[in-house]
Amino acid sequence: MWDKPYYKLMKSAIKEEPHKASKPGAKQKRNRLSLLLQKPEFHEGDHLGKPGNLTKAASVSPEEAVKWGESFDKLLSEKAGLDAFTKFLKTEFSEENIEFWIACEDYKKSKSAHELLPKAKTIFETFIQKDAPKEVNLDFHTREVTSQSMRQPLRSTFDAAQSTVYRLMEQDSYPRFLSSAPYRSLLQGRPAARAPLRRRSRSFTVSDFQGARPGLTACEENVEFWLACEDFKKTKSSTKIALKAQKIYSDFIQADAPKEINIDFHTKNDISQNISEPTLSCFDAAQSSIYCLMAKDSFPRFLRTGG
Template sequence: MENPLLLFSQANISASKDKPYYKAMKSAVKEEPHKASKPGVKQKRNRLSLLLQKPEFHESDHLGKPGNLTKAASSVSPEEAVKWGESFGKLLSEKAGLDAFTKFLKTEFSEENIEFWMACEDYKKSESADELLPKAKTIFKTFIQKDAPKEVNLDFHTKEVTSQSIGRPLRSTFDAAQSTVYRLMEQDSYPRFLASALYRSLLQGRAPARAALRRRSRSFTLSDLQGSRPAFPAR
């Protein structure tokens, strides 16, 4: 009998790479099997993780294909990289900066934070109210609900407030959650990015070397961090 995990992966290998970001997330969530007993939860999440690592899931207007990360970062001038050190908002406001920061988060296994932030940015660009509900449900199932495949670290109050508005979402539905994740990245991941070998190589005008992957604890919440800056970069 063929391995069901292989069948699961192969069934999606030819998926269109032109799908909008939230549609790719929706497809991933829909293919998740119904929850069974607790011992099967870990296996289920591992299977979804394999799907969500596929290139088409990570595409967006900001990020582009993962294979382009090194290419985009290597074309950055030292002068441009210096500007990224001025503020977190400046880093995320430029595509090359967003690409480089995403590449760094992948080395720490915390790319779900920037993916959630980008999904929220896309959500707020919805052109009609009819687009909000399916997008909101997909973002919630992918990043916020308990045991979500890309669950981000939110405090209980923020998670509850967000979940209560999913049934009748507004463009501001994810503002509190997005702000929380933004500040977590700004105060936790951003300083480490500035101290990383990847960023130092860009300052020196060299193509970034492949960074070693490392797993870190994500048990903290925003309440553990002090002196936060404004939640979003100036437009």
Template sequence: MENPLLLFPQLNISASKDKSYYKVMNSTNKEETNKASKPGAKQKRNRLSLLLQKSEFHEDDHLGKPANLKKAASVSPEEAVKWSESFEKLLSQKAGLDAFTKFLKTEFSEENIEFWIACEDYKKCKTAHELLPKAKTIYETFIQKDAPKEVNLDFHTKEVTSQNIEQPIITTFDAAQSTVYKLMEQDSYPRFLRSDPYLNLVKGRNPSHPALRRRSRSFAVNEFQDVRSDFTIW
């Protein structure tokens, strides 16, 4: 039997043309698919511009907040000098109270100033109905045995305060607050005035950033010398 391609040579030509046609079509389809999947130069520029705008927006938003906080919490050397006049003067100014609180945190004794602040807030109660819940919260937080932020009180002061907690009055914590106040005034306050961040602030310099140093909760006088601290407000 004769080869059908010899009898019908046009079949072979047609087949070749079909193969070439399919190759060209496949190549064209792939190019169009690739073009469709890849963004054009204009589209790329639009996307890049959008990303840059978002990045700048978040960066400005992020950087703006610390700058605003720093500006709001800035303290002049003249104002800082006044803090050395007396412990009462230091606590009477918000910036001074904040700075001293941060200092006590470096000594791990911030429970003392927190207790003092809580007592100040307690004395602002206007009705007897407000006294009981606040008194119990202060007692359970700062005074009772193994309280989470127990302050260092002598036995007599703690006993008197504990006995009065069931029927609290506006002066229930006065003795305890006075004791803690004197401890801070005689022990922590002098070290605060000798600390590098405070001295740098008085001289108008930038603060240093030394490591924290742990102190005993007993507030032993002169246990440590020249405690260095890190105040984020300076």
């Protein structure tokens, strides 16, 4: 069952028919879905060349930037890389993930049991407990195990939670960082380019979103895939089912697809093996996976922007 608040937002985007767009409020409702995945952009002159930018080209050589692309672990092991990634996450309203990871790294360096309790309490209240100011996205089991461990904190208390957040960043934020304009500029030895998207405002319209060059919204492929799956499941003709399935597969699933979504190997392999004889449920597992990713990552960021 989809989470109700998020599901209502998603469903509102496909209920609005094109011919209703002229009605008062209809356009605003359809725009809400576009705003879901909108990432920030610094306007011309905003923070350029000032502390808080992704990084400064003078301090990072193209050779060093190339190493950041070798692996997520390599990026985090380099101070300049960690700083650049942290600043990138701030533009995505998800800096709590890296801040939590850094806090856990510091926590594990505590030299005495006396230090563990106050540090553990701070981390728990800041990132883990319900409605924490910088609450990270954790599954129920991991959150529960961490909560129980707070009775007598150990250096391993946050290991499971840290691993979960690490994987989320590695699978979701890291690929977007590598494809960002500022990072590409560093690879070419140029000053870090400004972030390509602007801070979302209430004046933003769906035409702005649709007219953007591919990749500018960074993860719009997730919501486009979800919508494509919703449409696919309404198909009644077996001929159209085969055509639509192949279209979805080539656009979102296959290796190097133009809008390739981030799903695990098992799910991708299952779809690949059955795409020759597709059923209306052939994309269900992938759609569910992408839905959960958006609900846990993009939707909270959307809410924090005042959406």
